[in-house]
Amino acid sequence: MAHMTPTPVLDSTQDQTMVLNMGPQHPSTHGVLRLLLEVDGETIVRIMPDIGYLHTGIEKTCEAKFYQQVVPMTDRIDYLCPMTNNLAYCLAVEKLLGLEIPPRAQWIRVLLNELTRINSHLVWLGTHAMDIGAMTVFLYCFREREDVLRLFEAVSGQRMMTSYFRIGGLALEPPLGWLDRVKKFLVRFPDNIDEYESLLTDNPIFVNRLKDVAYLSAEDAIALCATGPTLRASGVDVDLRRDQPYTGYENFKFNVPVSKVGDVYARYLVRVAELRESQKIATQALEGMPEGPVKADAPKVVLPDREKMKTQMEALIYHFKIVTEGFTVPEGEVYMPIESPRGEMGYYVVSDGTAKPYRVHMRSPSFANLQSLRKMCEGRLIADVVAAIGSIDIVLGDCDR
Amino acid sequence: MALEPAITDIAQLKDRPEVAALLAWNSGAVENVKLDRGQLIIWLHRTALRDACLLLKNDAALQYNALADVTCVDWHPREPRFEVVYQLFSTANKKYLRLKVRLQGDDPSVDSLTPIWPGANFFEREVWDLFGVRFDEHPNLVRIMMPENWEGHPLRKDYPVEGYR
Numbered sequence: 253m254a255h256m257t258p259t260p261v262l263d264s265t266q267d268q269t270m271v272l273n274m275g276p277q278h279p280s281t282h283g284v285l286r287l288l289l290e291v292d293g294e295t296i297v298r299i300m301p302d303i304g305y306l307h308t309g310i311e312k313t314c315e316a317k318f319y320q321q322v323v324p325m326t327d328r329i330d331y332l333c334p335m336t337n338n339l340a341y342c343l344a345v346e347k348l349l350g351l352e353i354p355p356r357a358q359w360i361r362v363l364l365n366e367l368t369r370i371n372s373h374l375v376w377l378g379t380h381a382m383d384i385g386a387m388t389v390f391l392y393c394f395r396e397r398e399d400v401l402r403l404f405e406a407v408s409g410q411r412m413m414t415s416y417f418r419i420g421g422l423a424l425e426p427p428l429g430w431l432d433r434v435k436k437f438l439v440r441f442p443d444n445i446d447e448y449e450s451l452l453t454d455n456p457i458f459v460n461r462l463k464d465v466a467y468l469s470a471e472d473a474i475a476l477c478a479t480g481p482t483l484r485a486s487g488v489d490v491d492l493r494r495d496q497p498y499t500g501y502e503n504f505k506f507n508v509p510v511s512k513v514g515d516v517y518a519r520y521l522v523r524v525a526e527l528r529e530s531q532k533i534a535t536q537a538l539e540g541m542p543e544g545p546v547k548a549d550a551p552k553v554v555l556p557d558r559e560k561m562k563t564q565m566e567a568l569i570y571h572f573k574i575v576t577e578g579f580t581v582p583e584g585e586v587y588m589p590i591e592s593p594r595g596e597m598g599y600y601v602v603s604d605g606t607a608k609p610y611r612v613h614m615r616s617p618s619f620a621n622l623q624s625l626r627k628m629c630e631g632r633l634i635a636d637v638v639a640a641i642g643s644i645d646i647v648l649g650d651c652d653r
Numbered sequence: 654m655a656l657e658p659a660i661t662d663i664a665q666l667k668d669r670p671e672v673a674a675l676l677a678w679n680s681g682a683v684e685n686v687k688l689d690r691g692q693l694i695i696w697l698h699r700t701a702l703r704d705a706c707l708l709l710k711n712d713a714a715l716q717y718n719a720l721a722d723v724t725c726v727d728w729h730p731r732e733p734r735f736e737v738v739y740q741l742f743s744t745a746n747k748k749y750l751r752l753k754v755r756l757q758g759d760d761p762s763v764d765s766l767t768p769i770w771p772g773a774n775f776f777e778r779e780v781w782d783l784f785g786v787r788f789d790e791h792p793n794l795v796r797i798m799m800p801e802n803w804e805g806h807p808l809r810k811d812y813p814v815e816g817y818r
Contacts, residue, residue: 477772
């Protein structure tokens, strides 16, 4: 974060270039991203992202909390996909503990993860289109996003900071009738995607604004540590849901959309195709939803049901012990990467055998993907920067942590 | 699912292709090996890191062509104090590999990986900012998260959670 002394990164020694400051309060930077642009007329010579405005030291805070208390922290990193972050952290700690998660909990996790992806991609689609000038799509996307948020609220009590996944399973069984509500949403959602596409995909203004803009080759994408749709739109076929299956993704059939073109329009097409795939996965999860418990059978780690606490002494004791002194995790370390809507979301958790994590590190996709911006924009026009930022779909909370 | 004990014996793991390739190249570079919860960890000597990464990247079979993450762990007050952790990924084989470098507490520094992966830039700046580990030959090693005039490196274990003030 260089806002204290906004100087040394770019020096315009040559007469014809000037340094332009874009952000941190700029509507198209999707949060508080500041860009230093060195421009020659309308052409960008150099571009320098300046981040850190939202840094809250979450990694440091995690070290002072019990393992179960870290779950709410993970929501607040990427506020557009809280469930993905919950999941990555829970999977990492479950791997450290060697916990087995019951199938029903796994399937609900998959279902909610795909709904989260839909939620996140809808915000991306709406804001990206609005940056380009297509105002209407934003309203359409937020209409469906509202439905998804209501589903989250019904299941977890919260629209955004859900904290619904817990170490060892889920917080609660979903309420009665919730699965039917999800089904209703999923049945009509493909029509909604058609609606967005009819507004954008063949719209000449939109297409002209995006095609051949902010090109990123496959080699550059890999070298710059890009992941997720940004990488797949450059022709690299990597999707951790398929390549490193977690939480039961190996039971689902889905395609991984890949494009070899590498421009903003390709990234748009890949993400819209992902919306359709997410709908398919979520439908499969609903149809094959197994019965059974939603919490692992590990009384020392998982909080007991409320009913048991009122009738059984042991349950009450376990509850008291978990809440007051946490649970210990065997020594070791785990890196748990999962496919978030933006790319590889990795949690690196180190345990020293106590009830508090020794180190929690979040490898966030926005942080890594932002580095591609330079390659995408240099030599292009200023107006294309807005399209490029939208196309890498950054969330600054995720970026700065 | 009971936890299997971690394997730390280099003799048992020397048949792993990653370990075998590194041992065949320079057996002095590999300090330690560990297989924990199915994840392979290789400790390298700090001077061998960049060449080892190049080797793993260019090996026709292994192809660890992507850098997924760089971070650090502070083991204060133990020495060597810092452990810089690299996660490599192979987009061809879809496999992860963890490399580690141990560094002494006074003036810790290691070779930057930006010549191999330009994307290491932000990650290494973050480690410098929050841990104070220097990366030699990094093109722009300045703070990235904290303000420029900040004193100290917040993720070090001797830095209190609430800060000094």
